[in-house]
Structure formats: structure tokens, C-alpha cells
Amino acid sequence: MRRYILNRLFQFIPLLIGMTFISFLIIQISPGDYFTQLKMNPEISPETIENMRKLFGLDKPVIIQYFYWLKNIFSFNLGVSFSYHVPVSFLIKVRLKNTIALSIFSIFLTWIISIPLGIYGAIKDKKIQERILSFFAYIGISLPGFFIAMLVIFFISKTAILPLGGTTSIFYENASNFEKFIDYLKHLLVPGLILTLSGIGSLYRLMKNNFLETLNSPYIFTAYAKGIPTYKIYFKHALRNAINPMITIFGYELSGILSGAGLVEIITGWPGMGRLVLEGVLSFDLYLVMASLLIGGILLILGNLLADILLALTDPRVRLR
Amino acid sequence: MEKLLSVKKIVVGNQQVKILRDISFEVKEKEIVSIVGESGCGKSMTLRTIIKLLPKNLEILSGEIYFDRIEIRKYNEMEKIRGKEIGMVFQEPSSYLNPLFTIGNQIEESIKENISKKEKKEKIVNILKEIGLSPNVYYQYPHQLSGGMQQRAMIAMSLINKPKLLLADEPTTALDVTTAFGIINLLKNLISKYGLSIIFVTHDISLARYISDKIIVMYAGMILEKGNADLVYNKPLHPYTQKLITCLPEKYKKGEKIRTIEGEVPSFKNLPIGCPFSPRCEYRQKLCEEKIPEEIEVDNRIVRCIRYGNFMEN
Numbered sequence: 001m002r003r004y005i006l007n008r009l010f011q012f013i014p015l016l017i018g019m020t021f022i023s024f025l026i027i028q029i030s031p032g033d034y035f036t037q038l039k040m041n042p043e044i045s046p047e048t049i050e051n052m053r054k055l056f057g058l059d060k061p062v063i064i065q066y067f068y069w070l071k072n073i074f075s076f077n078l079g080v081s082f083s084y085h086v087p088v089s090f091l092i093k094v095r096l097k098n099t100i101a102l103s104i105f106s107i108f109l110t111w112i113i114s115i116p117l118g119i120y121g122a123i124k125d126k127k128i129q130e131r132i133l134s135f136f137a138y139i140g141i142s143l144p145g146f147f148i149a150m151l152v153i154f155f156i157s158k159t160a161i162l163p164l165g166g167t168t169s170i171f172y173e174n175a176s177n178f179e180k181f182i183d184y185l186k187h188l189l190v191p192g193l194i195l196t197l198s199g200i201g202s203l204y205r206l207m208k209n210n211f212l213e214t215l216n217s218p219y220i221f222t223a224y225a226k227g228i229p230t231y232k233i234y235f236k237h238a239l240r241n242a243i244n245p246m247i248t249i250f251g252y253e254l255s256g257i258l259s260g261a262g263l264v265e266i267i268t269g270w271p272g273m274g275r276l277v278l279e280g281v282l283s284f285d286l287y288l289v290m291a292s293l294l295i296g297g298i299l300l301i302l303g304n305l306l307a308d309i310l311l312a313l314t315d316p317r318v319r320l321r
Numbered sequence: 322m323e324k325l326l327s328v329k330k331i332v333v334g335n336q337q338v339k340i341l342r343d344i345s346f347e348v349k350e351k352e353i354v355s356i357v358g359e360s361g362c363g364k365s366m367t368l369r370t371i372i373k374l375l376p377k378n379l380e381i382l383s384g385e386i387y388f389d390r391i392e393i394r395k396y397n398e399m400e401k402i403r404g405k406e407i408g409m410v411f412q413e414p415s416s417y418l419n420p421l422f423t424i425g426n427q428i429e430e431s432i433k434e435n436i437s438k439k440e441k442k443e444k445i446v447n448i449l450k451e452i453g454l455s456p457n458v459y460y461q462y463p464h465q466l467s468g469g470m471q472q473r474a475m476i477a478m479s480l481i482n483k484p485k486l487l488l489a490d491e492p493t494t495a496l497d498v499t500t501a502f503g504i505i506n507l508l509k510n511l512i513s514k515y516g517l518s519i520i521f522v523t524h525d526i527s528l529a530r531y532i533s534d535k536i537i538v539m540y541a542g543m544i545l546e547k548g549n550a551d552l553v554y555n556k557p558l559h560p561y562t563q564k565l566i567t568c569l570p571e572k573y574k575k576g577e578k579i580r581t582i583e584g585e586v587p588s589f590k591n592l593p594i595g596c597p598f599s600p601r602c603e604y605r606q607k608l609c610e611e612k613i614p615e616e617i618e619v620d621n622r623i624v625r626c627i628r629y630g631n632f633m634e635n
Binding site: 217218219221222223224225226229241244315316317 | 404420
């Protein structure tokens with residue numbers, strides 16, 4: 001098992017290089033760069049712009065630029081942001097923490113709610129309980145995320161039970177560590193809830209359908225014919241089999257930690273990667289965008305690896321290979 | 322010999338269709354009864370009716386099932402009977418075994434006795450040996466076994482509680498001939514060793530004669546003929562049984578054309594009003610298409626055909 005994991009991690013290096021190379025190429029091939037916009041400004045002379053281009057290494061051919069960037073990556077240097085004039089790593093440190101906190105919080109909440117609901121829906125299939133659940137799931141799937149966000153924000157601002165925007169309250173500086181944590185959580189709750197609400201519907205439906213399909217398998221019939229109590233059939237035989245396809249989905253979900261929350265972050269004013277990267281893309285802030293792509297790629301790969309490891313743990317047929 | 326199971330005039334279905342009609346038969350202790358018939362004639366449904374594991378849209382509409390003096394139809398604690406008193410073996414062991422659990426684990430959970438884990442393991446290893454599997458199989462997953470080994474594991478699983486009755490739903494259909502033969506002989510040996518009765522469902526009427534004491538011929542959810550295996554095989558009375566036997570490969574001379582039964586099995590949604598076999602029967606009379614024949618005893622067996630008896634009152 002350890003060898004398998006090491007092997008997989010090793011394969012990731014060429015994969016990451018390929019991925020970043022293509023993204024770099026696409027960004028640089030598209031017309032214009034950060035400094036094109038500066039040309040509009042009559043107060044900045046063309047010479048200054050040329051000098052700045054040289055300073056950031058943008059006068060060299062794209063391939064060379066890429067290898068400079070790659071060399072820096074291997075010494076853990078993500079480069080400098082054009083628009084903020086600070087190292088990218090400094091810029092994204094806090095925001096990355098916020099985004100990851102938000103994503104993990106909402107993924108955890110989504111799964112912990114929708115998996116049991118899915119099982120319940122499958123067990124009560126075609127009964128009134130399932131119809132009600134599925135009705136709400138349909139609503140959840142059909143409403144766009146931003147609309148759910150607006151509804152929640154409207155509700156919160158009317159009732160004022162939770163703080164909106166930012167990560168901290170005014171008293172934050174003088175609070176104890178525990179109070180700081182609680183305050184952070186309270187701020188996290190609004191964007192977290194929005195993400196959870198928009199994710200439950202589809203995950204519930206997936207889990208319900210998986211579980212239903214498993215309940216129709218021949219080996220479930222065997223279990224009934226063996227006289228095993230129904231609860232044991234559900235939670236031993238069916239659950240293990242139904243959860244398998246969900247593990248792969250879980251791996252993908254982990255890769256969406258960075259990008260998945262972008263829109264909600266912008267709407268609720270949560271200072272995460274979302275707005276930063278969006279502005280970075282719009283203004284051709286090359287190294288900032290590359291950093292976010294790189295982290296996204298690493299997360300995608302780690303998420304898939306984690307899913308494969310979990311799958312091998314639950315399914316003996318995968319373990320063999 | 323005492324009666325172990327008796328099924329009396331069972332009708333299974335729902336508002337739209339009747340899958341089983343007027344099914345009655347008996348199984349005595351230490352007896353092997355075979356149910357033969359084409360695909361989709363209700364053989365498996367008969368087995369599922371006995372342990373009350375019918376699909377959700379079907380139910381027992383009328384009739385009685387007695388197992389060991391228990392009226393199954395009114396009995397509400399089927400968990401106590403399934404697996405303990407009545408074991409079941411299926412057609413495709415690979416899909417009827419849970420892929421995620423070891424054979425040991427799957428046999429262990431069917432043990433109904435209250436004994437320690439160690440004793441359970443001992444018991445499982447013993448039965449694995451008896452059934453012709455290595456004790457190592459205890460730690461193996463279904464996908465690591467061949468089809469024949471899987472079927473043996475399945476049989477071990479159904480026999481672990483020493484049931485009185487074994488329901489075998491085409492246990493050899495998915496296996497190759499030599500493996501199937503091994504399984505058949507194993508089943509035959511088990512009867513003398515465990516004193517168990519078997520209901521054996523199969524397409525193969527010559528296999529049925531080889532293995533069983535009694536043959537039941539089913540067609541479109543009805544029993545057309547039942548009786549002593551040799552008698553039914555050597556001197557079939559019902560036109561359907563006769564046709565089935567003349568079609569057997571061992572009945573051909575070299576170079577002869579393959580015989581088939583003309584026509585198709587009727588679908589359950591569109592059953593003939595009269596005798597279900599009447600559209601394909603060469604002895605068909607006008608009344609056959611209008612009324613269902615009664616079961617009648619002729620020549621030491623029961624047959625449902627107008628040539629030997631009367632029609633049922635609808």
C-alpha cells in the first residue's frame with residue numbers, strides 16, 4: 001500500500017508540470033497582458049512599461065518564461081503579483097486559509113446531512129416521507145446558488161441572528177482565543193450554510209439512487225433469504241456497497257475546495273480566494289492566477305488519491321490491482 | 322415419511338396479473354422434488370413464495386402453505402425460518418454473494434445459534450471442509466473464487482444452520498458441465514448426511530430425473546403434471562411434458578433435425594382463458610381454449626389435461 005501511494009505521488013509531478021504548462025501557455029497566448037491596460041494611462045510613459053515588462057520577465061519567449069516560473073516553484077517561490085506588488089504567497093496565505101475553512105466546513109455539513117437523508121429516502125422509497133424529501137431536493141437542485149445565497153442573506157439581514165460579511169467582529173482584537181474561534185465560526189456560518197443548502201439536493205439524490213439500486217441487488221436478496229434482520233441488511237450489506245461510488249465523488253469534491261466557493265464568497269463578502277482569483281484573471285495577474293491553478297491542481301490530484309485509497313480500503317476488488 | 326412442506330392451492334399475483342395459479346404440492350422429509358419448466362413459468366416465484374420474499378408488487382392472494390405445522394402465510398416472524406429452517410441457493414453465486422465481505426463473514430452472520438466467535442469459526446471451517454473447500458476460503462472474498470467454489474460456499478452458507486429444507490434455484494445453470502456435476506453429487510450426498518429435503522428448480526428434465534424423487538412440470542404459472550420422477554420421465558402424460566422430453570438432446574439419432582415446441586410461452590399479461598398450453602397443443606379441443614382443466618390423478622400421478630379428466634368450474 002505504501003509503495004502504491006508513493007508510486008502515485010511520483011506520477012503526479014509530470015502531471016502537474018503538464019497541467020501548469022498548458023495553463024501558462026493559454027494565459028500567455030491570449031492577447032494582451034497586465035501592462036496593456038497601463039498603456040491607456042497617458043501619465044505612464046511607454047519606456048516605463050517596457051522596463052516593468054523586463055523586470056517581471058515578460059519580454060522573453062513564453063516557453064522561457066514558463067521555465068523561469070517552474071524553477072521558482074521548485075524553490076517554493078510563487079512569484080510576485082503585478083497589481084499588488086507583493087509576493088503571491090503573502091497575498092494568498094490568509095485567503096487560502098479562509099477558503100479552505102469555508103469549503104471543508106460546508107463539505108462536511110453537506111455530507112453529514114445528505115448521506116443519512118439519502119439512505120432514509122431510499123428506505124422510504126415512494127412513501128410520503130421520500131416524496132417530501134425529493135420535492136425539496138428538486139427545489140434545491142433547480143435554484144441557482146446565488147439565488148439561495150440572496151434568500152439566506154435576506155433572511156439573515158432581516159433577523160440579524162448572524163454576522164454578515166468579513167471574518168471577524170469589531171471586538172475581535174480584544175477577545176480571548178476561544179471567543180475569537182467562536183466569532184470566526186459565526187462569520188463562517190452564513191456562507192457555509194449557503195454552500196451546504198445548494199449542495200444537499202444533488203448529493204441526496206445520488207445517495208438515494210445508489211442505495212435504492214443496491215437494495216435491488218441479488219446479494220441483498222440472499223441476505224433476506226438468510227434471515228438477517230432488516231436493519232443489518234441496510235447498514236451492513238447495502239450501505240457499504242452504496243457508499244462506494246460516493247467515495248469517487250468525494251475525491252472530486254475535495255478538488256473543488258478552491259473554486260467551488262468562489263461565487264458565494266463574492267456574494268457574502270467572505271475574504272477568500274474567490275474574489276482575489278477572479279480579479280486576477282480579469283487583470284491578467286499572471287503569477288497570482290498560476291498560483292491558484294497550481295494549488296487547484298494539487299488538490300485535484302490529492303483528492304483523487306484520497307478517493308482511491310478510501311476505495312481500496314472499502315472494496316477488496318480494488319485492493320487487488 | 323412425514324410431510325415437511327405442503328403448498329395448497331396457492332395463487333400469487335396482483336390486480337393485473339396472476340403469476341402463480343392453483344399451485345399445490347408436497348415435500349416429504351428427505352425427499353428431492355424438482356420443478357421443471359421453461360424460463361418465466363414461475364419456478365423461482367414458487368420458491369420465493371415459500372419463504373415469503375416476493376417482489377413488492379406481488380402478494381399471495383389465496384391458498385395455504387404449511388411448513389412443519391406452521392402456516393407460513395399467517396406467520397409474521399419469517400426471519401426465524403429463513404436461513405434457519407429453510408436455506409436457499411441461487412443461480413449465479415457471483416452476484417448473489419456480497420462482493421465486499423469475506424466468505425467467512427457472510428457465513429458467520431447467518432449462524433443463528435448463540436455461540437462464541439471462536440466456535441462459529443470452527444463450525445464454518447468444518448462445513449467448508451465437508452463441502453469440499455479449503456479452510457482458507459474463510460478469509461477469501463467472492464471474486465477470488467471460481468464459479469464452482471462460489472456455489473459451494475453458497476451451499477455451505479445455506480446449510481450452516483442445518484435447515485430441514487433447501488430451496489435450490491437453478492444452482493448449476495451458471496456453471497460448466499463438470500462443475501455442475503460435482504455440485505449435483507454434493508447435493509445428493511448432503512441429503513443422506515443432513516437428512517434434508519430439497520426443492521430443485523431446473524430447466525433440465527433429465528437432470529431432474531437424475532437427482533430427484535418427484536418431478537413437477539410447470540407452465541405459465543401452473544402445474545401441468547407432477548409425480549414420481551421416473552414415471553414422469555419415462556411415461557409422460559401431459560402433452561407439454563411429452564413435447565419437453567422428445568426435445569431432449571439425448572433422444573436424437575445422428576443427423577436428425579432439432580425438434581422444438583411450436584409457438585411461444587404466453588406472457589402473464591395475456592394468458593389464454595383456458596388451458597395455458599392450449600395454443601401450442603396438438604390435441605387441442607374447442608373446450609381447452611375456454612376452460613382450465615382440473616388436476617386429476619391418473620396412473621399414480623397428477624396431471625392437468627382434458628384428455629384424462631374434467632374441466633374446472635371457473
